[in-house]
């Protein structure tokens with residue numbers, strides 16, 4: 001009770017003193033504005049921002065929260081004051097799922113995070129590492145094309161969401177764990193649930209005195225999931241250790257193999273900040289979980305939305321097939337080396353990631369000190385939600401047709417989706433921007449190009465393009481709510497292999 005009284009009092013005091021918080025809707029006692037989020041918070045906050053402006057202040061439970069909804073405002077938070085907002089809040093999910101924030105994505109800013117990030121960027125996510133796995137992508141895509149070809153020959157409709165989900169899961173698990181997931185353990189289902197629960201608003205994070213009651217049952221679910229995942233990772237690390245003993249001189253390939261080779265060694269021996277060690281298996285398990293969580297759902301969500309838009313806009317699908325025909329020709333499949341020449345594909349992917357950003361609030365940040373932005377006071381320990389979904393619908397930035405899927409808007413434009421241009425930041429920006437961008441983007445482009453090149457696609461049962469369901473499922477990521485079904489017809493001249 002004292003805690004509730006204190007937080008309510010201190011929140012109202014903040015309004016009273018001369019430091020002006022950004023505008024925002026009135027907050028109720030105790031819950032603040034939590035009741036205004038609804039099932040699709042990115043959409044509801046988009047509507048509220050239209051009324052209160054691009055830097056809006058809310059109180060979620062006891063947590064002061066700032067919602068950023070324009071590219072100019074995002075630049076202030078992610079570039080001008082990048083360091084102030086380079087931390088992540090301590091949340092219940094990371095305590096359970098990241099072994100007490102021992103990974104990267106949910107770890108507070110500091111020397112541990114800096115070292116882990118540098119190390120992962122250098123040893124796991126570098127350009128040469130991404131390239132190294134090209135044969136894995138090729139083999140997995142070939143086998144997917146073969147299976148869709150069979151379905152096409154039988155006149156069947158395929159569940160594209162499921163097929164693409166499986167493909168990404170296979171590619172990423174070979175890259176990260178060094179093995180196929182065909183071993184009876186449904187890691188994908190657990191990761192999907194973990195990512196979803198990490199994104200939805202957990203009362204225990206906003207009203208911590210209620211945490212022991214676990215009113216939404218999240219803690220129970222996190223504990224159960226983390227136990228199952230931990231057991232699985234232990235087995236994988238054991239196997240890697242045995243293999244490492246057998247082949248000491250073998251080059252290290254998958255992520256676990258690289259990490260196991262660093263066990264008990266400092267991550268950056270030549271660096272002043274080398275306090276971080278992969279001292280025990282917890283570091284390895286936390287990093288693996290981050291990598292899997294960050295890669296399974298993101299790439300498949302982008303591909304799912306891009307296919308949905310292509311099916312809703314046959315003109316764009318045909319345009320993309322024409323480009324593929326010119327650059328690749330119908331006598332062979334797409335190779336990774338073709339991708340650089342596919343400029344329309346690039347526009348299609350940009351447009352899809354603009355309208356359907358995979359992480360609608362990026363991964364929430366937390367301010368490390370008090371700061372004033374555009375005359376507004378942003379208190380230390382505020383939670384920052386950058387609403388990229390809302391930014392894509394800003395008519396001042398994207399003109400009257402902001403809500404329409406028009407890849408041609410990028411003709412002659414230099415907008416880069418990797419972070420420098422704040423109107424399009426599906427991978428975030430600044431110190432906390434996505435370190436897996438290269439791997440993610442390459443995978444997304446390759447899969448879309450291959451499937452559009454090899455097959456004609458139609459909506460099933462005479463469904464019209466404007467009848468396709470486009471509902472979203474909100475979590476840390478924003479995939480389609482329902483599976484996408486489509487009917488393929490093989491279109492390459494030869495056997496395509």
Ligand code: HEM
Pocket residue numbers: 104105106117290291292294295298299302358359362363364426427428429430431432433434435436437439440441444
């Ligand atoms: C198309 C696929 C992907 C998309 C759209 C995406 C998007 C994002 C976004 C929006 C963030 C938050 C950035 C911020 O707060 O500014 C992020 C962070 C992160 N991503 Fe990705 N990502 C993708 C693929 C990947 C892959 C394949 C990996 C690794 C295998 C990865 C690893 C990470 C990690 C570790 C972080 C946390 C970084 C940190 O906190 O320092 N991502 N990603």
